Amino acid sequence: MKRKRVVALVLALGLTLLVTSVAGASGPPVKYDRWIECSDIGQFQYSYEVPGAPIGSWSAYGNTIDIYVRTYDWNLFSWRATSGIGAVIVKTESETLGQRSNVWLYDPQSTGDIGLYGPGQLDIHSATFCWTGAPVCADETAWAAGSRYVRRGNWATYTPYVAGQTVVLYAGQTQQAGTVTFSAPVDGMVTITIALNSGWSFADVAENVKIQDYATAPSGNPSPGLFTWKGTASGSSFSIAVPENNFYGVHVDVALCQ
Structure with missing residues (x-):
């Protein structure tokens, strides 16, 4: 993604508002040398995949997820959600490294995190959010x-x-x-x-x-x-x-x- 486009998105989405609601990065991801899904890492009720560079706002299964570009250098992004998220899977794909996944796990479930990225810091193929909702x-x-x-x-x-x-x-x-x-x-x-x-x-x-x-x-x-x-x-x-x-x-x- 070109620098001008990303900088414009950062300004439009107001990234600085996110930091006040997130305690901090959850730590390094668990790395996989393949693409994985929510069912591979836990028993989650819901999953939602955001294709491509994950920027914007999505609503699914009673949860709203806002994703923000963090910087234009390493395809970093940050997110927040109205309900807790149990895991985020970030996927990349390249001719040299193949399909890979970085996974951040949250226990208890979290409503936000900063500084997520794909394996090899490559362009992000997709980001999948996994969670279990409160019982009805x-x-x-x-x-x-x-x-x-x-x-x-x-x-x-x-x-x-x-x-x-x-x-x-x-x-x-x-x-x-x-x-x-x-x-x-x-x-x-x-x-x-x-x-x-x-x-x-x-x-x-x-x-x-x-x-x-x-x-x-x-x-x-x-x-x-x-x-x-x-x-x-x-x-x-x-x-x-x-x-x-x-x-x-x-x-x-x-x-x-x-």
Whole structure:
């Protein structure tokens, strides 16, 4: 690339703005004597290849990557992204050296770096960005398995109390989010333990566990916000002690992350 063209691009893109958001170069690259892809170096969800001299802005899979020319001497470039990047592969090709790759790895994922270049400091063939996005979580309402409060509409369920019993925790009516176990009574109290299956978590809200005890089987649409016993759970399991009774409505706010 000719010097005049590169200098103009540097001025147009405002390279100096990048340096303030990047801590510094990540170190020397891992070198390969062939072209490699993201799948060769890790388990990444996404990859995006920028062909030719990588200058400009690209958006892919919810991430925006800005690439800037760093200098006109060695085909150096710098980049920043709106979401973390796990690796950058810089490829070159020549008659004497063949196809080669320089790889910068970031653990944890980085949102920027400076001074990247191709093998042999040759003209860059392409730059490939590899990353894994944050998990997408969907919130669901869950109830301990049992009988429905009402025959139509609301699918909420209550559970007859049996000491030592474990029932399924259903989210969205059909998804098995975990289990709910009712202990034997101790001094008139029953410990209810909620254990979530892999991939499920307690929703990131206050009082994500709500429980109501009943002497007789309830009827009518329940109002979990008015339940007597409440707690805020995190991790994969949660236990709460409630008075012994004949029936329990166990409502849990959960999330499935994928």
